[in-house]
Amino acid sequence: MPEVQQVEPPEGKEATLRTQPKWMDWLPTVRMTLLSILVALVFGAILIAISDDRVVGAASFGDAITGLGQAVGGSYWAMLTGAVGGWDAIADTLVKAAPLICAGLGVTLAFRAGLFNIGGQGQLVLGAIFAGYVGFAMDLPPGIHLVVAVIAAGIGGALWGAIPGLLKAKTGAHEVITTIMLNYVAASLLLYLLSNVNAFQREGQLNPRSHPVDTTATFPTIFSVHTGVLAAMVLTAVVWWVLERTTLGFEMKAAGANPDAARTAGMNVQRLYVYAMTLAGLLAGLAAAMTVLGQRLSLTTSVAGSLGFDAITVALLGRATPLGTLLAGLLFGALDAGGVQMQAGEGTPIQLTEVIKALIVLFVAAPAVVRSMLHFKARRDHGETTMAAKGWGG
Amino acid sequence: MLLEMRGLTKRFGSFTANDSIDLEIAPGEIHCLLGENGAGKSTLMNMLYGLLEPTEGGIFIDGEPADFESPADAIEAGIGMVHQHFMLVPVFTVAENVMLGREQLRSMRRLDRKAAADRVRELSSTYRLHVEPEPLVEDLPVGVQQRVEILKALANDAKVLILDEPTAVLTPQETDELMDIMRSLKERGTSIIFITHKLREVKAIGDRITVIRRGKVVGTAPPTASEAELAEMMVGRAVKLKVDKAPAKPGADVLEVRNATVIDARGTTVVDDVSFTARAGEVLAIAGVQGNGQTELIKMLMGLIEPTTGEVLLDGNDIGDYDPRRSLEAGIGYIPEDRAHDGYVGSFGVHENLVLDLFRQPEFSSRGVLRLDEIARNARSRVEEFDIRTETPTSSLDSLSGGNQQKVVVARELSRPLKVLIASQPTRGVDVGSIEFIHKRIIEERDRGTAVIIVSTELDEVFALADRIAVMYDGRIVDVVSPDIEREEIGLLMAGGGVHA
Numbered sequence: 033m034p035e036v037q038q039v040e041p042p043e044g045k046e047a048t049l050r051t052q053p054k055w056m057d058w059l060p061t062v063r064m065t066l067l068s069i070l071v072a073l074v075f076g077a078i079l080i081a082i083s084d085d086r087v088v089g090a091a092s093f094g095d096a097i098t099g100l101g102q103a104v105g106g107s108y109w110a111m112l113t114g115a116v117g118g119w120d121a122i123a124d125t126l127v128k129a130a131p132l133i134c135a136g137l138g139v140t141l142a143f144r145a146g147l148f149n150i151g152g153q154g155q156l157v158l159g160a161i162f163a164g165y166v167g168f169a170m171d172l173p174p175g176i177h178l179v180v181a182v183i184a185a186g187i188g189g190a191l192w193g194a195i196p197g198l199l200k201a202k203t204g205a206h207e208v209i210t211t212i213m214l215n216y217v218a219a220s221l222l223l224y225l226l227s228n229v230n231a232f233q234r235e236g237q238l239n240p241r242s243h244p245v246d247t248t249a250t251f252p253t254i255f256s257v258h259t260g261v262l263a264a265m266v267l268t269a270v271v272w273w274v275l276e277r278t279t280l281g282f283e284m285k286a287a288g289a290n291p292d293a294a295r296t297a298g299m300n301v302q303r304l305y306v307y308a309m310t311l312a313g314l315l316a317g318l319a320a321a322m323t324v325l326g327q328r329l330s331l332t333t334s335v336a337g338s339l340g341f342d343a344i345t346v347a348l349l350g351r352a353t354p355l356g357t358l359l360a361g362l363l364f365g366a367l368d369a370g371g372v373q374m375q376a377g378e379g380t381p382i383q384l385t386e387v388i389k390a391l392i393v394l395f396v397a398a399p400a401v402v403r404s405m406l407h408f409k410a411r412r413d414h415g416e417t418t419m420a421a422k423g424w425g426g
Numbered sequence: 427m428l429l430e431m432r433g434l435t436k437r438f439g440s441f442t443a444n445d446s447i448d449l450e451i452a453p454g455e456i457h458c459l460l461g462e463n464g465a466g467k468s469t470l471m472n473m474l475y476g477l478l479e480p481t482e483g484g485i486f487i488d489g490e491p492a493d494f495e496s497p498a499d500a501i502e503a504g505i506g507m508v509h510q511h512f513m514l515v516p517v518f519t520v521a522e523n524v525m526l527g528r529e530q531l532r533s534m535r536r537l538d539r540k541a542a543a544d545r546v547r548e549l550s551s552t553y554r555l556h557v558e559p560e561p562l563v564e565d566l567p568v569g570v571q572q573r574v575e576i577l578k579a580l581a582n583d584a585k586v587l588i589l590d591e592p593t594a595v596l597t598p599q600e601t602d603e604l605m606d607i608m609r610s611l612k613e614r615g616t617s618i619i620f621i622t623h624k625l626r627e628v629k630a631i632g633d634r635i636t637v638i639r640r641g642k643v644v645g646t647a648p649p650t651a652s653e654a655e656l657a658e659m660m661v662g663r664a665v666k667l668k669v670d671k672a673p674a675k676p677g678a679d680v681l682e683v684r685n686a687t688v689i690d691a692r693g694t695t696v697v698d699d700v701s702f703t704a705r706a707g708e709v710l711a712i713a714g715v716q717g718n719g720q721t722e723l724i725k726m727l728m729g730l731i732e733p734t735t736g737e738v739l740l741d742g743n744d745i746g747d748y749d750p751r752r753s754l755e756a757g758i759g760y761i762p763e764d765r766a767h768d769g770y771v772g773s774f775g776v777h778e779n780l781v782l783d784l785f786r787q788p789e790f791s792s793r794g795v796l797r798l799d800e801i802a803r804n805a806r807s808r809v810e811e812f813d814i815r816t817e818t819p820t821s822s823l824d825s826l827s828g829g830n831q832q833k834v835v836v837a838r839e840l841s842r843p844l845k846v847l848i849a850s851q852p853t854r855g856v857d858v859g860s861i862e863f864i865h866k867r868i869i870e871e872r873d874r875g876t877a878v879i880i881v882s883t884e885l886d887e888v889f890a891l892a893d894r895i896a897v898m899y900d901g902r903i904v905d906v907v908s909p910d911i912e913r914e915e916i917g918l919l920m921a922g923g924g925v926h927a
Contacts, residue, residue: 278795278796286771286774289772289774293767293770297750297754298783
């Protein structure tokens with residue numbers, strides 16, 4: 033035997049038995065998300081400061097510092113009380129968060145199946161049209177009316193989700209392109225219905241606006257929170273269960289992570305794409321039901337706001353996990369609710385909340401930025417989860 | 427030029443890829459770097475080529491410290507590298523590829539193509555490379571493309587040439603030619619660092635052999651050391667290089683392919699009128715150089731592509747139009763050639779990958795709901811049975827070494843009753859220790875009465891396992907031979923039946 037020989041203990045056997053709780057894996061990710069939020073708030077504070085007279089118009093440096101404290105502290109305090117200061121504020125947060133969570137779950141589900149669903153907006157609009165129409169045009173007994181309207185919303189969204197799914201499965205058309213285009217189609221369809229179709233138009237209105245939905249079709253309110261909010265929580269659990277406990281979820285995740293291996297293992301990846309997009313649309317449609325039947329109570333061209341797009345950022349912030357999406361939705365709901373209070377109480381423009389939201393997502397998407405700002409060491413081997421936009425790869 | 431690496435260490439976070447490596451390359455020496463996959467050979471070479479920065483230690487040229495910030499510095503210092511995946515522009519000619527990055531200009535900033543072509547001819551004749559300057563790189567066979575890479579390095583005045591697993595893509599004949607070229611480079615004073623895990627080649631060409639295991643130099647050996655000794659140094663324990671197997675007891679024809687032809691999307695006939703049978707209790711090896719239709723043939727058997735014409739019969743039933751799921755359920759086990767691409771889901775845990783094509787069975791799910799306890803129990807027992815080295819049974823496949831990833835795929839496919847086992851490159855990129863184990867399990871499966879089809883480009887593997895050898899060339903099965911055949915003869919068949927001889 034030539035020269036060196038060294039004896040090493042056999043590895044493996046013992047290590048095999050060691051188990052590590054899975055949530056530990058998420059600690060770096062959670063830490064990075066919290067830091068991103070913190071850094072975004074710091075940037076927000078700078079914006080508050082440079083747009084506040086108490087700071088920029090201060091007579092002395094001391095006054096400027098005092099003004100800074102007042103402006104930033106005041107604004108953020110107003111935001112905090114607006115979001116969680118008392119039950120009404122919390123209720124407001126929850127109502128705003130519910131559709132975000134629900135539509136965010138749709139984006140999350142599709143993402144796990146390897147699909148970048150940009151079409152939440154269009155799916156929401158279709159859901160809203162279906163929910164609204166059932167709500168104001170049909171005459172049904174209380175309870176049943178609401179159930180039918182909610183189901184209709186789900187069907188509307190699911191249909192609009194299924195189209196890009198089918199196009200991808202049959203022709204390979206990229207879902208990013210088709211969902212974006214279908215968003216435009218949906219928006220135009222809504223405008224057309226509200227301005228040209230008698231069944232949708234409300235008399236004596238200059239702006240396109242539908243009849244109000246019947247009270248029999250609205251979500252009942254408990255403690256000033258409509259029951260749709262509860263549904264968002266339940267749906268989070270359902271989506272988690274589907275992804276983690278069912279064969280369908282197993283197949284969708286496999287198809288999302290490695291479609292070739294999934295195909296080789298006998299899965300019908302094409303069909304899974306259709307299922308995933310249909311379910312994603314269904315969730316967006318249910319989000320629309322919460323908005324139309326719980327909040328807005330009639331159709332307008334802006335009934336879906338930018339919910340479908342915010343849903344993407346919520347899913348992104350939630351790292352495409354159901355629980356993460358729930359938490360991110362609550363955060364965004366709180367920012368929305370707090371922003372109103374901030375504007376009303378302190379005169380700080382509500383647009384600031386949009387800036388903060390955007391910055392959070394920016395930092396989450398590019399963790400290296402936060403790391404370099406806070407002088408973290410880069411960790412390559414066991415780092416935080418970054419959500420790569422793998423949508424273009426498929 | 428004397429090249430020295432002293433105490434080179436590279437850490438990625440808490441993981442030490444290279445631990446204080448000392449290596450000395452004498453002028454005109456062929457220095458073999460032997461090690462399993464993941465032993466740290468590539469990391470070391472990437473530091474030497476300026477792609478990675480050493481955490482500790484340094485590189486010295488003729489005693490002077492050298493600090494490479496980028497490959498450009500390394501090239502400047504006289505180091506050339508031929509990567510496993512060629513860095514050539516396919517639509518450029520050989521001469522254009524060689525002059526790329528160091529173009530000589532004529533007046534009016536016109537490229538001096540003639541000078542480049544002359545340089546190619548000159549280097550080609552000096553080192554007996556047999557490379558012409560005119561053809562487009564994409565039209566050249568792989569072996570010639572590799573020589574273009576070598577020529578490119580020589581054009582940059584490389585004094586030390588790093589060859590990273592150069593024989594992986596070559597036919598046995600091309601390998602012999604490469605060795606001749608290496609000898610002629612050596613004669614003219616060029617040092618070569620030859621990276622490989624093939625013991626036969628190391629012994630044939632090396633002047634000195636350095637063995638690396640888990641990021642450390644575990645020893646050096648002269649080329650006279652036996653293969654068994656070298657393997658033991660590489661793995662760290664005694665390894666059986668030969669599989670113990672009893673003579674096959676072939677049974678009935680299980681899988682029969684009749685006149686199958688596959689024409690791909692580009693209209694090329696990739697499988698050309700192939701017929702063969704696989705018998706129960708026998709290993710049929712399909713030998714051939716990569717890219718001669720084996721991949722498509724196997725995908726056809728698995729239902730991943732349909733035969734354009736011809737039939738595939740399993741126990742007499744035509745399965746030509748089966749999709750993969752039906753093929754699997756009909757009792758075909760499949761170990762794909764590119765495991766990372768087709769064999770497992772990297773982000774999934776070991777336990778999930780072990781049921782990737784079994785999760786529908788009542789044992790692992792009922793009415794669409796996974797039975798997680800059964801999946802976990804299955805994982806624990808397979809990890810034990812197949813000696814899969816993993817931190818936990820739920821660790822992601824990405825965190826495992828290549829050999830253990832392959833063991834997961836093998837364990838999954840062998841964990842249900844099979845009629846046919848198709849294993850494509852079952853030990854590619856797998857360490858010697860795992861090769862031994864995987865070969866043993868494949869032979870056990872044969873002895874259980876399964877018809878086994880092995881596809882391999884490695885002759886060692888073909889000879890170790892096969893009871894019959896079908897040689898594929900250009901989409902056709904050119905001959906079916908017994909494993910008693912000489913290596914040279916089968917090499918000729920793999921190269922097209924002696925056409926190039």
